[in-house]
Each structure stands twice: as C-alpha cells, then as structure tokens.
Amino acid sequence: MEVERVAQRRQEDGPDHRGPQATAPAHQIDAADNAGRDRRDQTVWVTEQCWGHATSHDLLHWVEGDVALTPGEGDDGVWSGCLVVPDDGPAALFYTTVERATAQIGRARLARPVDETWSAWTKHDVVAEPPADVDAVEFRDPCVVHDGTCWRMIIGAGLADGTAAALSYVSDDLESWTYDGILAGRHGSALDPVRTGVMWECPQLFRLADRWVLAVSVWEPGAERYEAYAVGDLVAGQFVAQAWGRLSYGPSYYAASAFTDGGAPGLIYWLVGVADPAGQWTGAHSIPHLLTLEDGRVVARPHPAVAAARQGEPVALRDASARLPWVCDLEWTLDAPTATGTLAIGGDRDGDADAQALLEVSEGSLLVRVGERSWTMPMDGVNLRVLLDGPVLEVFGARSTLAAPLASTGETRTVSVSGDGTIRAHALR
Numbered sequence: 001m002e003v004e005r006v007a008q009r010r011q012e013d014g015p016d017h018r019g020p021q022a023t024a025p026a027h028q029i030d031a032a033d034n035a036g037r038d039r040r041d042q043t044v045w046v047t048e049q050c051w052g053h054a055t056s057h058d059l060l061h062w063v064e065g066d067v068a069l070t071p072g073e074g075d076d077g078v079w080s081g082c083l084v085v086p087d088d089g090p091a092a093l094f095y096t097t098v099e100r101a102t103a104q105i106g107r108a109r110l111a112r113p114v115d116e117t118w119s120a121w122t123k124h125d126v127v128a129e130p131p132a133d134v135d136a137v138e139f140r141d142p143c144v145v146h147d148g149t150c151w152r153m154i155i156g157a158g159l160a161d162g163t164a165a166a167l168s169y170v171s172d173d174l175e176s177w178t179y180d181g182i183l184a185g186r187h188g189s190a191l192d193p194v195r196t197g198v199m200w201e202c203p204q205l206f207r208l209a210d211r212w213v214l215a216v217s218v219w220e221p222g223a224e225r226y227e228a229y230a231v232g233d234l235v236a237g238q239f240v241a242q243a244w245g246r247l248s249y250g251p252s253y254y255a256a257s258a259f260t261d262g263g264a265p266g267l268i269y270w271l272v273g274v275a276d277p278a279g280q281w282t283g284a285h286s287i288p289h290l291l292t293l294e295d296g297r298v299v300a301r302p303h304p305a306v307a308a309a310r311q312g313e314p315v316a317l318r319d320a321s322a323r324l325p326w327v328c329d330l331e332w333t334l335d336a337p338t339a340t341g342t343l344a345i346g347g348d349r350d351g352d353a354d355a356q357a358l359l360e361v362s363e364g365s366l367l368v369r370v371g372e373r374s375w376t377m378p379m380d381g382v383n384l385r386v387l388l389d390g391p392v393l394e395v396f397g398a399r400s401t402l403a404a405p406l407a408s409t410g411e412t413r414t415v416s417v418s419g420d421g422t423i424r425a426h427a428l429r
Contacts (some may be wrong), residue, residue, distance in 0.1 A: 069121055
C-alpha cells in the first residue's frame with residue numbers, strides 16, 4: 001500500500017531526490033513579505049509557511065505533489081501539526097494557524113481532505129487555543145493521539161515563568177475539543193538528567209511497549225536544540241514522567257514527528273542546516289527512525305527499509321580506504337567497548353582539502369567534526385551505523401543518534417577507516 005505523508009514546507013518546485021531524504025523543493029515563494037513582494041531567489045524562514053504533500057512506497061523515496069495547505073482563509077501562516085486517520089470517517093489534519101503580529105501564540109485548526117488522495121484540504125474551525133488562566137508566551141504544534149478512552153491533543157507551550165509545557169485537550173469526535181489541563185511541564189532550570197528548555201516544540205505523545213512516551217524538541221534562546229523524552233504513564237489526564245533522557249545529538253535533528261508503521265512507533269525529523277549549495281532549497285527530512293524501549297530508555301534505529309535498499313556486494317574495510325557511492329550505509333564494528341577508531345569521509349577528489357567529516361571513537365564517546373564545528377555523542381557498545389545520504393550524515397549508536405549537514409555535491413565519496421574496528425559498506429539505491 002502506498003504510504004502518504006503531509007509535511008510542512010515553504011517552497012514549491014521539486015528538487016533532485018538522489019537518496020532516502022526528502023529535501024525541500026526549490027524556489028521559495030513568500031505569500032506576503034514585509035516589502036509586499038514575491039521572493040523567488042532565496043530560501044529564508046518566514047511566517048507564511050505552507051504544508052506540502054509527498055507519497056512513498058518505502059518511506060525512503062518520495063514523490064512530491066502539490067502544496068496541500070497554504071496561508072489564507074484566516075491563516076497568515078500554516079505551521080506544524082499532525083494528521084490522524086480514525087477507524088471510521090475521513091482523515092483529520094490539525095495544524096498551527098498563526099497571525100503575523102502574534103505568531104508565537106498560535107491556535108490549532110482542523111482541516112479535512114477533499115477526497116482520498118489527500119491532495120487538497122478544506123479548512124475548518126479553530127479547535128484549540130491557550131486558555132485564559134494559563135500565562136503562555138509560546139503556543140503551537142498540535143499532536144493528536146487516542147489514549148484508549150478519547151482523542152487527546154497536546155500542544156507545545158512556554159510559560160511566562162520559564163516552564164516548558166504541553167497543554168492537553170480532549171475530544172470524542174475530533175471536531176469539538178475541551179481543555180483538560182497541563183499534560184506535563186518542567187521548569188527551564190531543571191538540568192538533571194537532561195535540560196529540557198523553556199519551551200517544548202512539536203511535543204509527541206505515543207505508546208511504546210507498555211509505557212507512554214513524551215518526546216519534545218527542546219527550545220531555549222541561544223541554547224543547543226535537540227530531542228528529549230520522558231518515559232511514564234498517563235494518570236487522570238496527566239503524564240507522569242518516571243525517567244527523562246536525551247535522544248538526539250548534533251546540530252540537525254529537531255522537530256520530530258511521530259508515526260506508526262504496522263503498529264511500530266517511529267520518528268521522522270526535520271534536518272536543520274541541510275541546504276543546496278546553489279541556494280535553490282533548504283531543509284530536509286531524516287530517514288524514518290523506529291523506536292524500541294530497552295532497559296527503560298528509548299532507542300532509535302534506522303527503519304528496516306534502509307537495509308532493504310542495499311544493493312550489490314558490501315565492501316569490507318579495516319585500516320583501508322574505498323571510493324563509495326554518494327548514498328551508502330556503513331556498519332562500523334569496533335573490536336571492544338574500549339577500542340579507538342577513526343572514520344574519515346571525503347569527496348570525489350583526493351587529499352585533505354576535500355575532507356567532509358571526521359568521526360573519532362575514544363573512551364566511550366563519539367566525536368564528529370565537520371569543518372570547524374564538532375559535536376559529541378555517548379557511545380555504548382561496539383556498533384555504530386553511519387548513513388551517508390548526499391549532504392546528510394546520520395549516526396546511530398546503541399542509545400543515541402546524531403545528524404549533521406555535509407558539504408557534499410559529488411556522485412561518489414572516499415571513506416577511510418583506521419584503528420580498532422572494521423566497516424562493511426553498502427551502496428543504497
């Protein structure tokens with residue numbers, strides 16, 4: 001069955017899709033910028049966001065359709081949200097509608113598909129907004145899930161006192177919603193075991209094994225952004241967190257959206273900083289991550305579709321180099337948990353001038369360098385999965401993930417491994 005996705009975007013013409021990621025298309029159109037002009041020669045963030053529509057048979061290779069939702073009919077911007085498909089009745093799309101003058105305080109609005117292709121949508125009423133007794137300074141990004149009793153919508157918020165929160169609304173029919181209090185909150189001063197900021201963007205609530213998980217995109221002015229999560233339970237309409245953790249590292253993973261595939265929960269991220277060197281598009285989506293609960297922690301791994309997309313015979317490397325396709329899947333196995341090793345990624349040309357990234361494992365930590373920037377990720381065990389997808393680097397460890405943009409434009413790349421480990425490299429179609 002063809003898989004369909006509706007995704008927020010702000011460009012209109014299609015890009016060159018050479019790998020699993022879905023990149024934003026070329027030529028942004030500002031519906032109304034400050035100068036009142038259409039801007040088609042650059043890619044910059046503006047209030048006037050849109051939702052795009054893409055379809056896929058394997059969650060890796062996407063075909064983009066027409067823009068699904070655009071500003072207008074009371075929306076200055078059409079911002080993030082979610083889509084749910086009930087057992088009976090049409091799909092329901094919930095998005096953040098914003099007004100330009102007060103964009104940080106959005107409202108949740110409902111849209112319904114014109115037909116089963118999901119190519120066109122009819123906007124309906126606003127169904128949720130901040131209650132008067134909650135002093136919210138940020139409010140956006142509805143996520144809807146059935147909690148076993150009713151439909152529950154959570155919306156990310158930042159409160160005036162520095163608390164990051166998810167507000168909760170309930171419904172029996174996906175049409176009429178009632179405020180049900182603050183689902184969860186955590187003050188920005190709380191740092192142990194993980195900082196969760198002063199506002200939660202794109203909060204996601206889902207079942208994982210026999211527990212509930214709240215995943216949040218951590219936002220705070222001037223601070224590092226990443227995906228954090230809590231494992232807990234729903235008790236009388238509130239999320240009771242029993243353990244907090246950090247899921248993502250590096251500069252790119254952010255604003256994850258939850259999905260299910262055959263009942264298995266997963267996340268797809270917005271990849272920050274991935275852009276076309278020619279300036280024709282900016283932004284991408286990650287490969288789909290499937291989630292498991294192991295020893296009370298959320299663990300992400302590449303969707304099995306990635307392994308299914310391998311082609312040809314793998315290339316084995318130990319203290320060696322090889323020229324590989326632009327899109328490839330590397331299995332890096334260290335000799336022992338205390339081993340050290342280095343993986344260097346270059347482009348078409350030989351020499352240090354064409355270096356794209358350097359990955360170094362030492363003392364239970366992974367260090368990733370791209371140009372002058374570097375990031376670290378905890379390393380548990382001996383296995384790393386490294387996906388090279390054109391201008392995107394994604395790394396999966398036993399308990400953590402990391403993503404970063406690469407300055408890569410060639411059709412092949414050079415990979416060199418040294419130290420106490422081996423690599424099996426697979427080309428991806």
